[in-house]
Amino acid sequence: MTYLRLWLLGCVVLLTAGAAARGADPPPAPDAADVQALAAQIDKYIAAAWASAGVQPAPLADDAEFLRRVYLDLAGRIPSVAEARAFLKDPSPDKRLRLAERLVESPRYVTHWTNVWRGILLPEASANIQARLLMPSFEAWLREKLAANVGYNELVRELLTVPIDRSGIEVVYGPRREAGSALAYYLAKEASPENLAAGVARVFLGIRLECAQCHDHPFATWKREQFWGLAAFFAGIQRDRQGDFAFPRREVADKRELTIPGTERVVQATYPDGTQPVWRFKVSSRQTLADWLTSRKNPYFAKATVNRLWFHFFGRGLIDPVDEMVGGESEATHPELLDELAREFAAHQFDLKFLIRAIVASRTYQLTSAATHPSQQDTRLFARMPLRGLTPEQLFDSLSQATGYQEAAPRNPGVVVLGGPMSPREEFLSRFTNQSDRPTEVQTSILQALSLMNGRLIADATDLERSETLAAVLDAPFLDTRERIETLYLAALSRKPRPNELERLLKFVENSDGEDREKARRQALADIFWVLLNSGEFFLNH
Amino acid sequence: MNPLITSSAIPRLTRREWLKLTAAGVVGYSLSGWLEALAADAAADPKRRRSCILLWMNGGPSQLDTFDLKPGHPNGGPFQEIETAVPGIKISEHLPKIAKLANHLAIIRSMSTKEADHGRATYTMRTGHAPGGPIQYPALGSLVAKELEPPDAELPSFVSIAPFRFLSPAAYGSGFLGPRYAPLIVGENIANLGRAPGQEPDRALKVQDLDLPAGVDGRRAEGRVRLLEEMEQEFLAERATVASLSHRTAYQRAVTMMRSEAARAFNLEEEPQVLRDAYGRNLFGQGCLLARRLVERGVPFVEVTLSSAPGVANGIGWDTHQDNFNAVQRLSEVLDAGWSTLLTDLKDRGLLQNTLIVWMGEFGRTPRINANKGRDHWANAWSTVLAGGGIKGGQVIGKTSADGSTVEERPVSVKDFLATVCLALGIDITKQNDSNVGRPIRIVEPGAQPIQEVLS
Numbered sequence: 001m002t003y004l005r006l007w008l009l010g011c012v013v014l015l016t017a018g019a020a021a022r023g024a025d026p027p028p029a030p031d032a033a034d035v036q037a038l039a040a041q042i043d044k045y046i047a048a049a050w051a052s053a054g055v056q057p058a059p060l061a062d063d064a065e066f067l068r069r070v071y072l073d074l075a076g077r078i079p080s081v082a083e084a085r086a087f088l089k090d091p092s093p094d095k096r097l098r099l100a101e102r103l104v105e106s107p108r109y110v111t112h113w114t115n116v117w118r119g120i121l122l123p124e125a126s127a128n129i130q131a132r133l134l135m136p137s138f139e140a141w142l143r144e145k146l147a148a149n150v151g152y153n154e155l156v157r158e159l160l161t162v163p164i165d166r167s168g169i170e171v172v173y174g175p176r177r178e179a180g181s182a183l184a185y186y187l188a189k190e191a192s193p194e195n196l197a198a199g200v201a202r203v204f205l206g207i208r209l210e211c212a213q214c215h216d217h218p219f220a221t222w223k224r225e226q227f228w229g230l231a232a233f234f235a236g237i238q239r240d241r242q243g244d245f246a247f248p249r250r251e252v253a254d255k256r257e258l259t260i261p262g263t264e265r266v267v268q269a270t271y272p273d274g275t276q277p278v279w280r281f282k283v284s285s286r287q288t289l290a291d292w293l294t295s296r297k298n299p300y301f302a303k304a305t306v307n308r309l310w311f312h313f314f315g316r317g318l319i320d321p322v323d324e325m326v327g328g329e330s331e332a333t334h335p336e337l338l339d340e341l342a343r344e345f346a347a348h349q350f351d352l353k354f355l356i357r358a359i360v361a362s363r364t365y366q367l368t369s370a371a372t373h374p375s376q377q378d379t380r381l382f383a384r385m386p387l388r389g390l391t392p393e394q395l396f397d398s399l400s401q402a403t404g405y406q407e408a409a410p411r412n413p414g415v416v417v418l419g420g421p422m423s424p425r426e427e428f429l430s431r432f433t434n435q436s437d438r439p440t441e442v443q444t445s446i447l448q449a450l451s452l453m454n455g456r457l458i459a460d461a462t463d464l465e466r467s468e469t470l471a472a473v474l475d476a477p478f479l480d481t482r483e484r485i486e487t488l489y490l491a492a493l494s495r496k497p498r499p500n501e502l503e504r505l506l507k508f509v510e511n512s513d514g515e516d517r518e519k520a521r522r523q524a525l526a527d528i529f530w531v532l533l534n535s536g537e538f539f540l541n542h
Numbered sequence: 543m544n545p546l547i548t549s550s551a552i553p554r555l556t557r558r559e560w561l562k563l564t565a566a567g568v569v570g571y572s573l574s575g576w577l578e579a580l581a582a583d584a585a586a587d588p589k590r591r592r593s594c595i596l597l598w599m600n601g602g603p604s605q606l607d608t609f610d611l612k613p614g615h616p617n618g619g620p621f622q623e624i625e626t627a628v629p630g631i632k633i634s635e636h637l638p639k640i641a642k643l644a645n646h647l648a649i650i651r652s653m654s655t656k657e658a659d660h661g662r663a664t665y666t667m668r669t670g671h672a673p674g675g676p677i678q679y680p681a682l683g684s685l686v687a688k689e690l691e692p693p694d695a696e697l698p699s700f701v702s703i704a705p706f707r708f709l710s711p712a713a714y715g716s717g718f719l720g721p722r723y724a725p726l727i728v729g730e731n732i733a734n735l736g737r738a739p740g741q742e743p744d745r746a747l748k749v750q751d752l753d754l755p756a757g758v759d760g761r762r763a764e765g766r767v768r769l770l771e772e773m774e775q776e777f778l779a780e781r782a783t784v785a786s787l788s789h790r791t792a793y794q795r796a797v798t799m800m801r802s803e804a805a806r807a808f809n810l811e812e813e814p815q816v817l818r819d820a821y822g823r824n825l826f827g828q829g830c831l832l833a834r835r836l837v838e839r840g841v842p843f844v845e846v847t848l849s850s851a852p853g854v855a856n857g858i859g860w861d862t863h864q865d866n867f868n869a870v871q872r873l874s875e876v877l878d879a880g881w882s883t884l885l886t887d888l889k890d891r892g893l894l895q896n897t898l899i900v901w902m903g904e905f906g907r908t909p910r911i912n913a914n915k916g917r918d919h920w921a922n923a924w925s926t927v928l929a930g931g932g933i934k935g936g937q938v939i940g941k942t943s944a945d946g947s948t949v950e951e952r953p954v955s956v957k958d959f960l961a962t963v964c965l966a967l968g969i970d971i972t973k974q975n976d977s978n979v980g981r982p983i984r985i986v987e988p989g990a991q992p993i994q995e996v997l998s
Contacts, residue, residue: 123676195674202676208979321980323676370780387785430711438978441784444792445721446698446799450751453796459755501773508769527762531770536789537777 029101031354038344038358045337046364046382056373058384060366063088064495065542066096070360071494072390072541073313074103076112077397081469081490088496100360104353113352114142115393120203120308121159124188131188138188140180152305152350153294156204159185160290164237164251183248191239191248193258197231204293205272206304206325224260229270232258233289253284294350300326302342306355310341313359315386315440316379333380369542379440388541389442392432395539396425402492402533403461404468424457444539452534462530464522470529474522481509484525492532591690592896592931592967593837596683596845597830597881599903600706601660601861604917605925605946606909607870608634610651612946617909620867628936636874639882645936646885646894648928648996652940654953655905658919660858663904665713670960670987673710678717678978682960683843685985687716687723689969690842696802698726698795701836703747703829703846705730706858718978721792725845728808728832729825743828748808752800767797807835817887822879825850830880834887837897851876860903864914885929894930898966901927902959909946923949926959932966934998954993961990965997 029035050057061069067087071079079087087099103109118139124131145155159182162168168183189195201209209227236255240247256269256279269285270276277288293301304325311317318338319325332338341355348354359365369385376383390398399405407425431451452458460466464474473479473487485505489497497505505528514520532538611634612618623632626644633641633649640647657663657672666672669679680688687699700716702725707714716724729746754763770793778786799805810818810828813835821827829846836844849859851872862869881901888894906924907917923942929935940952954962964971964986971990974982 124674190674198675208676324980371782387781387783389785433711439785441720443721443784443788445724446792446796447724447726447750448721449789449792449796450749450800453793454751454753454755456755459758463755463757504773523762527766527769530766531773534766534770534793535774535777536781536786537774539789540785542777542781 029357031348032101034344034348035354035357035361038341039361039363041340041344042337042359042362042364045334045340046362049334049381050383053375053378053381055375055378055381055383058367058370058372058376060363061368061385063096064493065368066366067099068494069385069541070096070100070103072394072398074100074112074356074360075106075108076115076391076394077108077401078494080401081487084490084494096366097361100357104357110143110147112394113146114139115391116312117142117146119391121185121199122188131184134184134187137179137181138184141182141184142180144180146352149351149353152345152352153301154350156301157290157294158182160200160293161284161287162186164191164248166249169247186237186248187246190246191237192246193231193234193237194227196234196237197227200289200293201227201230201272202323203308204304205300206307206319206323207272207300208321208323209272225267226270226272226274228258228260228265228267230272230289232256232267232269233285235269236285251284251286253282256285296346299342302346302350303338305350306341306345307338309352309355309359313365314382315388315438320380385542386440388439390539390541392429394541395432396428398538399457399461399533402469402538403457404472405457405461406468428457439541442540452539458530458533461533462526464519464526467526470526474525481506481521481525485509485528488525488529488532492529492538493535591692591842592898593690593841593893594683594686594843594898594900594963594967595830595833595837595884596843597877597899597901598705598845598847599860599877599901600847600849601858602663602903602905602907602919602924603860603873604862604866604870604907605651605923605942606907606917607867608637608874609649609925609927610942610946612909612944615945617911617945617947619911621871631936631938634874636871637878639878643882643885643929646929646933647935648933648937648939648993650926650928650939650954650959650993650996651942652949652952652954653906653924653926653959654949655921655924655956658905658921660861660904660919661710663919663921664710666956667902667904668710668713669717670957673712676979677983678712678715679983680717680719680723680975681714681725682963683725683845684716684719684723685975686843686964686967686969688719688975689973689985690967691723692840692842695840696798696804697807697836697839697841698799699723699841700725700843701833701841701845702727703729703832703844704825704849705845705847706849709858718983719975721788729829743823743825744810746825747810747828747832749799749805752805752808754800767793804839807839807841808832810835817883820879820883821887822876822883824852824876824880826876827880827883830884831887834884834891834893837888837893838891846880848873848877848880862907863912863916863918866907866911866916888930896931898931898933898963899929900963901929920947923947926954928962928966928996932968932998934996937996939993939996952993955990957987957990958992961986961992962996965992 047057049055064084067084068078071077071083087095092098118125118135122131122135122138125135145158162182162185164183164186168181186196189199198209201207209230233256235258236252238249238252240249257266259266268276269289271292277285277292279288292298296302304322307317307319307325308322311320311322317325318334319332320330324330344358345351345355364382365385367383367385369387371377371384379386400407407423432448461468462470464471469491470488473484473491476484479487482502485502486496489495508528509521509524512520512524514523606612606617607619607621611621611623611632613623622635624635624638624641626633626641628644631644631649633644655663655666657666662673668681670682671677671679683700683702691699700723702714705714705725705727707730714725714727716722726749728749729743754760774790778790806812810831813831818828818831821831826846826848833844833846851859851869853872854869855865859873860870881899885894885899888897905919905921908920910917912918923946940954941950942948943950961971969985971984971986971992973985975985977983
């Protein structure tokens with residue numbers, strides 16, 4: 001054991017409350033009272049529905065369950081051993097709120113939510129080679145917006161009105177792509193009016209319009225004309241096609257009509273609610289659409305956004321599916337709550353952090369995920385927290401956190417274009433990408449299971465020679481077996497073992513046999529760490 | 543625009559939502575005792591269902607230099623036609639062994655499709671739908687796996703050998719059918735762009751992470767798994783949902799596979815050297831051998847990608863924009879050995895009547911030869927081949943024009959083709975699956991006109 005490791009051990013394992021964990025609380029935000037008020041509104045409406053349905057809600061999650069959940073949701077990874085110890089030990093009653101406030105201001109918030117929004121705005125990234133090449137510049141742009149916490153209306157406006165010209169393309173593909181550009185959005189949608197209309201309707205209006213692209217919507221009231229009327233706002237975009245790639249080239253600002261393909265029918269740019277835009281001099285059609293879309297007069301924008309965020313935290317929308325809010329088969333489960341959230345979101349300048357802080361501060365968010373009564377079965381009543389799958393990034397970053405894995409300096413993501421060996425992180429992300437867009441229905445594949453059971457990352461993390469966290473725990477001379485097990489639990493599951501678990505595992509270690517008694521005990525602890533990292537409790541956000 | 547519908551009534555769980563839970567593949571596995579090995583010999587199943595082996599020609603093979611030659615025409619190129627076992631049917635001189643087995647082949651010369659970019663065409667040919675929308679369509683392999691999966695399978699029901707997923711990863715996924723029907727991938731060709739092909743096949747064709755890590759013996763691994771099962775009981779008892787049960791199910795199936803006798807399918811060294819040589823000592827040839835070993839053990843869908851050959855410079859095998867004739871000749875040699883040996887090997891073992899073999903790429907090549915002695919992308923008129931189980935062999939379907947640029951008889955669309963494949967496997971093409979957007983989606987889009995005359 002090296003001195004360095006011993007020193008690290010002192011820092012990581014034993015310091016129960018590092019300076020970073022305790023001392024760095026930001027001063028209370030000026031809108032803290034509004035956050036509390038909205039959280040109370042959430043709980044009021046949710047509780048009213050419980051009462052009328054005769055539901056017995058689950059109790060509050062204990063500190064450890066909340067801790068892990070809020071880290072995963074706001075920071076995209078589990079807490080370190082030191083962070084977990086500090087939080088669990090803290091006796092103050094407002095510690096949950098303070099933790100959430102701290103995490104939402106941390107750099108990890110920007111990292112994690114960049115992934116989240118990229119997934120929402122560029123769902124093509126997994127299927128489309130061009131979209132994947134564009135991810136670096138799009139993520140750089142998102143990071144900048146989220147770090148500055150610009151209003152969501154501003155973010156969307158910038159996305160929809162980004163200038164279309166050659167210089168933008170050079171940023172997206174060129175050596176300056178780290179600078180970031182929203183133009184990637186247009187490239188990923190192949191700059192086609194119909195793809196753009198479909199994407200805009202889905203994410204910003206909560207409407208799935210594209211089925212109306214070819215025919216009148218069979219299940220809802222969407223007409224083909226409405227779809228093409230929205231698409232016509234993008235009619236001025238001129239594009240080039242080269243093989244698999246389509247590039248927006250320039251824009252004819254006053255072109256506001258298009259012909260429905262395969263017909264003679266010409267459609268003018270029209271808002272989906274049927275009203276005609278008022279055109280102003282030198283204001284492009286995209287600008288005009290962005291103004292209408294993000295204005296407070298358009299009720300769908302705020303509703304679609306809060307519904308999507310609700311879905312993100314609770315695994316289903318208040319109207320579900322989240323992109324069939326209008327004209328779909330489903331009704332809002334809590335219509336007044338949806339209205340209230342949308343109103344407050346708009347009143348707070350479409351501040352995403354405000355909304356997130358209010359949701360996380362609610363009692364509803366802080367319920368346990370353990371079932372305690374059959375009436376909690378109906379997921380539409382939010383009577384307990386659902387289990388949600390982790391994104392590949394959340395899983396990898398959590399595994400790294402738990403095991404002490406550090407990747408060699410990350411490569412410039414844009415350089416890896418065609419072929420070339422993937423880094424362990426890239427390989428992991430590609431293996432753990434899942435196709436389900438519903439986190440509550442996420443499924444595990446056999447290869448994913450094999451990779452966690454026998455793959456290099458966890459094999460190294462549970463190897464007596466090559467491990468980081470495990471070796472530090474095993475080598476600490478001042479820990480007894482009980483404390484070692486406890487530390488492994490904190491590292492992997494962010495909680496202490498329950499008495500029955502501890503008893504069972506102590507027996508497991510004591511009963512381990514082999515010629516070399518000490519080695520057998522160390523292997524038994526490695527096995528325990530393996531079990532924790534392979535458990536469903538580790539694999540899911542609960 | 544409609545007002546947002548407002549109602550405080552909270553409906554009960556709909557039938558569709560329940561169906562989703564069951565469709566997720568969760569129901570059917572008991573919670574206890576999953577460590578008990580499932581004893582079943584898939585190969586000995588008397589009610590054996592059909593299997594499918596897809597030979598995927600990555601990059602789009604030239605129909606004019608394989609199955610639809612135009613000798614004498616300027617578009618024809620230097621290759622000669624040769625006679626086959628079936629009088630009147632002629633194919634390329636570089637497929638001599640396949641020519642001798644033409645009585646098993648139904649050659650479709652009238653494929654006519656719309657997509658001519660690799661990514662879009664790959665997705666379309668492999669899922670039956672154009673990419674771009676919100677619906678995550680499953681690959682053909684996943685659809686077939688779901689329909690033909692043996693109830694007690696020890697191996698995954700869709701195995702993809704040496705795929706090159708880069709151009710369209712989603713075309714290799716199980717989409718809305720979920721990871722249960724996702725392909726088990728071996729020998730992935732991630733990085734062969736710009737590299738010399740020919741990685742060591744025996745190593746490449748192993749399942750990744752199927753073996754225990756170094757330093758962990760079987761006894762210790764069993765102990766770990768047993769402890770995992772025990773320690774998870776409480777979490778699962780309190781939180782039995784799609785996500786947690788699927789996690790457990792995947793571990794259950796992974797452990798089953800690790801212990802399974804059937805996983806010996808991947809031990810190609812068990813085969814006689816002569817046979818291994820006949821298949822060809824390359825990724826594709828050995829992949830065909832592996833496909834036979836998997837089908838033998840009851841795996842319903844196996845695909846083998848041919849994307850490289852010695853002496854072919856470009857990374858995407860059949861994408862022969864330059865130097866078409868040299869590349870196609872070399873690829874044909876690899877193809878001829880692997881495919882012909884596969885056909886005879888299956889026949890010798892009595893498996894051919896139950897195994898459909900599909901030969902296709904994402905599109906064909908331009909009849910006109912370009913300035914670099916290459917051929918570019920062409921979706922308007924190209925060829926595919928069906929062989930084996932469910933197929934009436936020894937015939938040619940459709941006809942292209944003298945210059946090869948258009949289809950003159952019996953145009954076959956993507957859905958016509960996929961419907962034919964499904965029918966040959968005994969799958970009901972009108973069956974619907976629940977999709978990720980909540981609407982049921984048919985296995986093959988409505989309006990398909992299957993090629994009835996090739997079905998036996």
